[in-house]
Amino acid sequence: MSWYKRLTKASPVKTKSTSRHLVKVALSALAIGVSGASLAAEPEKEELKFGFIKLTDMAPLAIAYEKQFFEDEGLYVTLEAQANWKVLLDRVIDGQLDGAHMLAGQPLGATIGFGTQAHIITAFSMDLNGNGITVSNEVWEQMKPGIPKQADGKPVHPIKADYLKPVVEKYKAQGKPFNMGMVFPVSTHNYELRYWLAAGGIHPGYYAPLKGDISGQIDADALLSVTPPPQMPATLEAGTIYGYCVGEPWNQQAVFKGIGVPVITDYEIWKDNPEKVFGVSKEWADKYPQTHIAVVKAMIRAAKWLDDNNNANRPEAVKILSQSNYVGADYEVIANSMTGTFEYEKGDKREVPDFNVFFRYNATYPYYSDAVWYLTQMRRWGQIPEHKPDSWYMDIAKKVYRPDIYAAAAKELIAEGKMAASDFPDFAKETGFKPPQTEFIDNITYDGSKPNEYLSKFAIGLKPADTLK
Amino acid sequence: MFKQNTMRYLSLAGFSWMIPVFKLATGENPREQGQEILRQIGLPVLAVLIFLAIWSTLAARVDTSLGTFPGPAAVYSAAQGLVAEHKAEREKADAFYQRQVERNEKKLAKNPDAEVKIREYTGKATFIDQIFTSLKTVFTGFVVASLIAIPIGVACGLSPLLNAAIAPLIQIFKPVSPLAWLPLVTMVVSAVYVSDDPLFAKSFVNSAITVTLCCMWPTLINTAVGVASIDKDLINVGRVIRLGWVTRVRKIAIPASLPMIFTGLRISLGIGWMVLIAAEMLAQNPGLGKFVWDEFQNGSSESLARIMVAVITIGFIGFLLDSLMQTLHKVIARGEANS
Numbered sequence: 001m002s003w004y005k006r007l008t009k010a011s012p013v014k015t016k017s018t019s020r021h022l023v024k025v026a027l028s029a030l031a032i033g034v035s036g037a038s039l040a041a042e043p044e045k046e047e048l049k050f051g052f053i054k055l056t057d058m059a060p061l062a063i064a065y066e067k068q069f070f071e072d073e074g075l076y077v078t079l080e081a082q083a084n085w086k087v088l089l090d091r092v093i094d095g096q097l098d099g100a101h102m103l104a105g106q107p108l109g110a111t112i113g114f115g116t117q118a119h120i121i122t123a124f125s126m127d128l129n130g131n132g133i134t135v136s137n138e139v140w141e142q143m144k145p146g147i148p149k150q151a152d153g154k155p156v157h158p159i160k161a162d163y164l165k166p167v168v169e170k171y172k173a174q175g176k177p178f179n180m181g182m183v184f185p186v187s188t189h190n191y192e193l194r195y196w197l198a199a200g201g202i203h204p205g206y207y208a209p210l211k212g213d214i215s216g217q218i219d220a221d222a223l224l225s226v227t228p229p230p231q232m233p234a235t236l237e238a239g240t241i242y243g244y245c246v247g248e249p250w251n252q253q254a255v256f257k258g259i260g261v262p263v264i265t266d267y268e269i270w271k272d273n274p275e276k277v278f279g280v281s282k283e284w285a286d287k288y289p290q291t292h293i294a295v296v297k298a299m300i301r302a303a304k305w306l307d308d309n310n311n312a313n314r315p316e317a318v319k320i321l322s323q324s325n326y327v328g329a330d331y332e333v334i335a336n337s338m339t340g341t342f343e344y345e346k347g348d349k350r351e352v353p354d355f356n357v358f359f360r361y362n363a364t365y366p367y368y369s370d371a372v373w374y375l376t377q378m379r380r381w382g383q384i385p386e387h388k389p390d391s392w393y394m395d396i397a398k399k400v401y402r403p404d405i406y407a408a409a410a411k412e413l414i415a416e417g418k419m420a421a422s423d424f425p426d427f428a429k430e431t432g433f434k435p436p437q438t439e440f441i442d443n444i445t446y447d448g449s450k451p452n453e454y455l456s457k458f459a460i461g462l463k464p465a466d467t468l469k
Numbered sequence: 470m471f472k473q474n475t476m477r478y479l480s481l482a483g484f485s486w487m488i489p490v491f492k493l494a495t496g497e498n499p500r501e502q503g504q505e506i507l508r509q510i511g512l513p514v515l516a517v518l519i520f521l522a523i524w525s526t527l528a529a530r531v532d533t534s535l536g537t538f539p540g541p542a543a544v545y546s547a548a549q550g551l552v553a554e555h556k557a558e559r560e561k562a563d564a565f566y567q568r569q570v571e572r573n574e575k576k577l578a579k580n581p582d583a584e585v586k587i588r589e590y591t592g593k594a595t596f597i598d599q600i601f602t603s604l605k606t607v608f609t610g611f612v613v614a615s616l617i618a619i620p621i622g623v624a625c626g627l628s629p630l631l632n633a634a635i636a637p638l639i640q641i642f643k644p645v646s647p648l649a650w651l652p653l654v655t656m657v658v659s660a661v662y663v664s665d666d667p668l669f670a671k672s673f674v675n676s677a678i679t680v681t682l683c684c685m686w687p688t689l690i691n692t693a694v695g696v697a698s699i700d701k702d703l704i705n706v707g708r709v710i711r712l713g714w715v716t717r718v719r720k721i722a723i724p725a726s727l728p729m730i731f732t733g734l735r736i737s738l739g740i741g742w743m744v745l746i747a748a749e750m751l752a753q754n755p756g757l758g759k760f761v762w763d764e765f766q767n768g769s770s771e772s773l774a775r776i777m778v779a780v781i782t783i784g785f786i787g788f789l790l791d792s793l794m795q796t797l798h799k800v801i802a803r804g805e806a807n808s
Contacts, residue, residue, distance in 0.1 A: 047588060054766065065591075071568060078591040081763070083753055230766045237534065253768065257534040324775075325593035328767025 109186030123405035161200020181244035369448025547774035610680025626696020684741035695729025
């Protein structure tokens with residue numbers, strides 16, 4: 001080995017680490033040859049900083065840290081709460097953060113250049129569902145009389161936006177703008193809120209980046225604007241907005257504080273919809289491929305832990321999340337949704353066992369069809385201003401969603417005996433497209449392989465040929 | 470003599486309220502000392518008790534969306550909780566280091582050439598950690614500010630021309646709120662302070678510079694005024710015995726204006742401490758300000774009590790810093806008087 005030492009001594013740091021890495025890979029390849037078992041290569045970068053927003057669905061990160069899944073992969077991770085989604089994305093782009101808990105729309109939005117332009121990729125989907133739409137007490141009082149009741153006097157669920165329509169029209173007639181909050185222009189919450197409103201005949205407004213109008217309020221009946229999640233209840237209480245769409249615990253917080261009523265969960269708007277992803281910049285992923293795989297491995301294990309034995313570990317997870325450095329809300333508030341119940345009106349608690357899904361139904365796998373759905377919604381509301389062929393949707397999905405990296409991580413976990421092949425989709429057959437999904441609140445079927453056909457099915461929204469100029 | 474010295478040290482250290490107790494212990498007129506103790510210790514204690522009673526009764530009536538406003542009892546238990554959290558976090562840190570050692574040993578056993586190192590703990594900063602972070606930041610900012618302000622102040626005091634030239638600048642920058650500086654400082658630091666392995670974290674530099682910018686003015690102005698108002702006879706004596714400029718500053722200007730300089734420093738440190746908390750809150754830089762803001766964002770039922778603990782801590786530290794400056798001033802003044 002002395003020639004190797006001489007070489008590394010004489011060469012600058014960069015080549016040192018790569019040559020060292022090559023040697024390690026060669027060694028591990030040898031080891032595989034000898035022992036027949038796969039042996040993960042060492043990560044190139046061991047000290048990492050990941051960003052997150054204080055929401056319960058950051059759980060896979062907290063669990064991977066607290067249960068030492070990161071350390072098992074030889075990673076020393078610092079988790080840091082960020083002020084808002086924009087700051088978080090900017091810090092991933094300029095390299096202050098190695099990766100982050102992101103909204104599913106963020107890597108896609110950044111890659112196509114809506115907002116900040118940067119190539120962000122994701123190899124790990126963090127969870128399904130987990131959001132709700134909450135309205136203020138005042139709006140709820142006006143909605144409630146129109147909603148059909150069950151035998152016990154409680155409202156029939158899901159509650160459609162049709163019952164909100166008369167309220168919005170009343171405000172409009174009085175010349176009061178009907179303001180609602182969501183967390184980010186490319187957030188899942190924005191698209192879910194818009195989907196729900198539009199399904200009930202309320203126009204949520206268009207974006208027109210070509211005209212330089214990115215307020216998203218063109219032709220709107222309900223005016224949507226951005227509010228950071230933790231400030232949602234306070235903003236609602238102050239009367240600045242009449243309702244919002246946000247992740248947990250901020251819907252339950254409104255019930256606890258007695259300032260608003262959650263009317264619907266996103267599970268009822270689109271069953272098992274993808275919510276957050278773990279995003280890194282393309283540059284980072286190219287520079288540290290082995291580290292990226294190690295991170296995904298730790299997070300897959302964390303997600304599995306969260307869903308193990310029918311959510312048996314959830315109470316412990318909630319306890320961890322209620323620490324002030326993670327989510328910091330009260331145990332009871334977080335536990336509500338994490339342990340499979342959701343409280344709508346005060347006292348109207350219902351079972352929603354899949355309110356937060358972290359691993360079941362292949363929740364962690366980055367499906368192309370999920371990416372395409374978000375792209376269709378960006379097109380529907382004008383964030384993508386011009387017509388794009390079906391092939392463009394596929395190309396962008398493949399550019400951003402990286403099931404190949406996920407598969408590499410999963411195979412290592414299977415080889416190490418930490419997971420079973422049955423925990424994952426069949427990688428040999430998986431196309432990345434889910435079969436057509438039908439469980440939407442407006443009963444429109446979504447087939448990820450035909451985005452333009454899907455777009456032409458909506459009553460409210462841009463048709464494939466439309467351009468706002 | 471021992472008695473005299475002890476009493477002097479007590480008053481130096483800001484424990485003058487202990488003097489009657491000490492006198493009583495050494496057997497001086499018990500009745501007189503008893504009255505003195507009542508006046509110096511009894512009254513403040515009574516005032517604090519009355520304040521606590523008022524606080525308790527009023528707090529119970531204020532109902533926020535995070536529960537009732539915390540009274541003294543809630544704040545006390547929150548403080549205990551914070552200390553317990555700190556201990557738990559320390560234990561976690563120890564386990565973290567332990568695991569690293571074991572992992573490194575394994576690594577070396579597998580490959581003797583592997584590079585191993587022990588990394589800093591990656592867990593959360595506790596309340597007590599944040600106190601030390603804030604103290605470190607405020608002292609850094611304050612020391613830098615003093616190093617800038619005192620020389621400029623002395624120069625202004627000695628030269629009326631320079632004073633006239635700089636006056637408008639001082640007048641304009643003095644009233645600027647720290648929060649107005651903060652975005653500019655942040656952007657400049659991000660642009661200028663670039664290195665792969667920085668000695669100080671960016672957030673620390675931002676906070677410290679903001680503190681510096683806000684707390685240099687009182688020291689500067691007081692120093693200038695102090696130096697300018699030195700007895701003309703002293704200056705003339707310096708001229709007559711042909712002292713060099715440096716000696717004049719060192720032997721005459723600074724000692725004579727020391728009381729004013731210290732008044733300036735005291736005000737500066739107080740302002741620096743206030744500014745720092747605000748800057749930490751706004752920029753989310755580590756420290757007590759961030760702790761307060763994080764707790765506010767968390768919105769748990771404990772949050773208000775924990776914020777109240779932080780508020781009291783901030784006040785208490787401010788008070789300690791002020792006493793420290795006073796003591797320092799007395800010590801130095803005595804040193805000057807004795808030499």
